[in-house]
Amino acid sequence: MSLKNLIRATGFIMLLLIAQISFAQNRVITGKVTDSKDGSGVAGATVSAKNTRNATQTKADGSFSISVPSGTTTLVISSVGFALQEVSVEGKTSVDVSLVMVSTTMNEVVVTGYGSVRRRDLTSAVTTITSKDFTKGPITTPEGLINGRVAGVQITTPSGAPGAGARILIRGGASLNASNSPLIVVDNVPLDNNGISGSANPLGLINPNDIESFTILKDASATAIYGNRASNGVIIITTKKGKAGKVKVSFSTLNSLYTVAKKMDVLSADQFTTMVKSTGNAGQQALLGTSNTDWQKEIYQNAFGTDNNISLTGGIQKLPYRFSLGYLNQSGILKTGNLSRFSGALNLSPVLLNNHLKIDFNLRGASTSTRFANEGAIGSAAAFDPTQPVHNTDGRFGGYFEWIQANQPYGLAPRNPVALLELRNDHSNVRRLIGNIQLDYKLHCFPDLRFNVNIGFDRSHGEGTVQVPDSAGQAYLNTSPTGQKTSGLNNQYQQDKKNKLLDAYFNYTKEIKVIRSSVDLMAGYGYQDFLTQSPSYPGRGANGIEYSPANPFPFESENTLISYYGRFRYTLMGKYLVSVNLRRDGSSRFNPDIRWKTFPGVSVAWVLSEEKGIKAISAISNLKLRFGYGVTGQQDIGDDYPYLARYTVGTTTAQYQFGNGFYSVYRPVGYDYNLKWEETSSNNLGLDFGFLKGRINGSLDFYRKKTKNLLSIIPVPAGSNFTNELWTNVGNMKNEGFEFSVNATVIKRKRSTWDLGINFTYNKNEITKLTKVNDATYQGVLTGGIAGGVGNTVQIHTVGFPRSSFYVLQQVYDSKNKPIEGLYVDRNGDGIINNNDYYRYKKPDPDVFIGFTSQVSYDKWTFATLLRCNIGNYMYNNVFSGAAFQSNSLPYLYNVSANHLNTGFKNNQYFSDYFIENAAFLKMDNLSVAYDFGKVMSDRATLRGSITVQNVFTLTKYKGLDPEIAGGIDNNFYTRPRIYALGFNLEF
């Protein structure tokens, strides 16, 4: 562990230097720092005596007072967002300084993990989106703010449910079976990617209104510094901080109407009656009712949401603070669904000890209360007989119509969709508290050296209950192990997560003028621990009888990551940049001999625009060529103890009978003692460009990611382990692609501006190895479970193909291009159609995805829109494939998709490629208009209003409900609502 020695050595040097502190001050200079634009005081600006360590900060009104050594001739004044200024103080005791705001983004500071860097010094593929560029409107979860705005980042919301968490995929992800979620770091606290019981979204407990910026680290040269969890990229979220100065209050309210944009196309009551009369037998025809019920209309509603936030920013003496409170309440368009969230955040960022100690304290809490609508109602509504009424006449089953047999709800029939919603109360309360305190100490004796320590925690507690009355058809009858009968549900669950973090590092920065170089050295240590606990509860009926006893033990699982890391950055003449990362990680998930792994990252950049020839071209404001290489690791496989031999004990309902007694069982668990890190190495070649003084800027990146030792669940040789499939390091995968993004200010006049942005990503995924021995005859690993039948899958991981390629039979069509039921191409020509005739056809991931943004400001008006486009993605239409109807003697009828009129299938043909459809799309996600009312309330406040439409339109050939579903299998999708929102922001 050479890094540890490095830390020790650095510490020792630091101590020697502390010993040499001297204090020589004999002159005081006072003054005021103002903004050149309006002459207002600039609070918190740093004023330092040049070539000394003396520095101070300006007060709220911009005034300062600094003691300087007698020989001091120059003061240096700096503040974020302003150009650095030097002023002469020879013979002066007072000086006023006017700072000029810098418009170029080149000086903005970009957080990069364990430190930050000016954008101009960046050497890798990093994208920053700040609050001014966030998508405005009814956005209730953080990831929604940047969806469609970053090349290489694909964000797919899972459904229209309130607060649902999105799948975020950066550059196609790097894993096959292990997690593909990027690492998300909030104010230097890396979060647990897994959600908590009772909350649909791990990010859902962070109020988007508190976020200042997102920084997305895409290539491994940047992410390697986060080594152990960074294979899928890193998203760094920085929240809004306190600012010294007068207290500023900001209040915003956003009120939204959620409407149903599209419903599944199923047979109407008339069409259904016609079908049953023509295809069904007498028994089925007798089941037809006389009602005309649009079941989807019955389960969906227009819903209202309100999101209100207030924040206070200011400084008490030297203590800048920001405090915010938020309240969100949103109902789902699926009836009974509701989410309410209270959130609060406190940031304190004092700078003490003469600017030497910076403290950043964050405490962020949220409490959500969710009633989950029973999403089973969506499938039921699509399948429920439209000729039946919502309510029955005899009052049974809570007054809802149900299909019955022998006086009981019939097990194979769908349940009444409205009853599924109304008679199920699935309610959760989740609290989460994330806090950290970061101390950044610049040594008094040696201010080039900083010591930074960050202690953080992320605790969450989720609990919930599921209650169904005993009259309901959906949980009609259960029997306890002792034979007692019970109906309905009265279940509860609970989960606690306790995650801890400690990070400590030294950072040394030095500008060595004589050789026109600057160096930046960092070395540190990190500790993270993740603990999940949940008690074991029984399954209970409404009357409290336990139909399924609690497990004998509660659940508890813990894993720990320990890291040593270091980084060296070197800049020569401001145009040749090198950055080297090294990180050594240990994970408790692997055996002691192989749990440690070193992850390197190297990147170089050449600022072409600083070269004489190019500098002379005034049109070019920035041109930088970057190359990076890095290796990152993956260990997030869900199981915390995959290498340990152990036995687990069975539940009380999995006992075995000997004689008259029942014995609970011990089972040895399959394990791979040699399980080790999955490694992703990636190359990135990039070009950043800026023209016309930064009016046009953008980047172009080519990347290639290769993952080896894929953590995959694969079959082990039969007989060699206590299971048939195991987490093992087998296989390789690659992702290749390029990204292009450009932002341009097309019009920039006094009263009007027009900003345009486009980002384009091409990604190609291919599995290159799946088995220890290469064998071309190996079919691959089946995946992509569908609804219909049991255990049916339509996708496969195969060598030489993109992951999750569809794996289906080739449909044969008649002369009218109608699929012939049950007739498939005998692809291997052996005269029989079986699993050897399946073929790989298309894939769910897009080849290309494009984001397009436009914002026009005219006078006090701002118009903005966001469009997204995916190309090359295909979808298995499970709604269509489930649409078969035949005569049978079952005691119920079921409705089918209107596509049944095109196929007429009697038996489900789940594996036909007919159901794989092109799901390329163009969506307008967001369209908004805002008006700046300017000063209101006797000039005491400013007011801004906006109207937004979210999910404006979708253009696609896909015939199902929505072409954008993560995983590529469309089955009873909770439709994404179209949202109309009206918002106001008031600041005073």
Next chain:
Amino acid sequence: MKNKVFKALGLLAVSSLLMVACTKDLNRVPPYDFTSAQVYKDAAGYKQVLAKLYAGLSLTGNAGPDGQGDIRGIDEGFSSYLRQYWQAQELSTDEAVIAWNDATIKDFHYMTWGSSDVFLKALYYRIYFQITLCNEFIRESTPSKLSERGITGADATEIGYFRAEARFLRAMSYYHALDLYGNVPFVTENDPVGAFLPPRITRTDLFNYVESELKAIENDLKAAKTNEYGRVDKAADWALLSRLYLNAEVYIGAAKYADALTYANKVIAASYSLIPNWRNLFLADNNVTGVNEVIFPITFDGGKSRTWGGTTYLVHAPIVGSMSAAAHGVDFGWGGIRTTKQFVQIFAGPAGDSRMNFYTSGQNLDINDIGTATDGYGIVKFRNVTSTGANGSNPTWTDTDFPMFRLAEIYLNYAEATLRGGGGDIPTAVNYINLLRQRAYGNASGNITSGQLTLQFILDERAKELHWEGVRRTDLIRYGQFTEGTYLWAWKGNVLNGQAVGSYRKLYPIPASDLIANPNLAQNSGY
């Protein structure tokens, strides 16, 4: 100044130590799981592992009915040993067709299965899961391990029986492997767990191994009918040997009918008797009513032994059309399994055979579409009601136990072995057959004479007596009627009226996934 330096150095040293100390946190162990030392500390622990070896035949995992499955890559409910074994032995024959659209499930009856079939894969891995578990138990229960752990006296004796039972269970799974797959991987307690490629064993060598194991443990098992209900004894060992030898000609190309007869005789001598009512053998209280006839049951319980496989499947899935779920003691039918016209026709002959229990109302005798649950007669056999008509303890999961071996099969083995020249005498054989028929008819009206005792008669009698008990495929292969054109049934070979298929289909293919994982293996010819 110096003090300051030392203080600071001290602080640094302490913090480095802390960092080193923290690396110990990487040694996380699960708080509620057990090491082998904890599990095998006493006889009770051994018995709980033994319970898992038996439960491996009935349940699908460590949570009932599902949630902690033993086998991956298939829906857990489908992964039941008995359910998969039953499908492979029955759906491929004239006795059963299934309507469902689950993956390749219809390929069994069509005889079009391939080497990537998910069900054949699940059965194969289930068999090896069982073998691997048995190996572990056999390793952990050696006399030296017991003395190491301080287990002596009666406990050690009882664990000795456990160990013999584990060897029986392993031999039985190997028997299934040799019957279904032929040439397979071979692992014993002497092989390691983990990075290891099991060698391939030929069908002949495996036959010899199973034979030697069953003979070796014969004296280590408890005497017939002296063990607890649910656990195997000598009689189970003999029953399996009898079945193994009866099929030896198929397995190794050499007849061993005399041996089949020897072991049938041993069972028959062990004071088992046919219970009066054949139907009671398949009901919820067969653990009480069936004990005189059933040699080795696989047990189930709606309260404490829950699974979606086993008899839960065998009770629910055959409830089709207008059949009453209530009469089966369950909540509702799964609308799946019926039988072919050819099987129905086996029952032609003297009326009054109570084993003939077809459900015909609303069902067509002919199967035009396997996917239509009303095509083909239903069969009423396994039910979750007791012999007195009471419901099982739970309407979803059944109490009914499954007879793996019972006396009736042994009688039929005797008759067949005799007829095939294994010794024995015809009058005794006729007598055994007539015992079965007298029970079926309730009187002597169905009795036969020695002239009627032909091999085809025995095959048909086996179908009547043992249908849906998981022996049909093996029987048809032994009689040369499984793949051949000598006997055709609806949709055999994927045509309505049936056709012969390649004789290689007498063995199932080795799953492609294991051929890839284990280069020592070779595919059975024809696949």
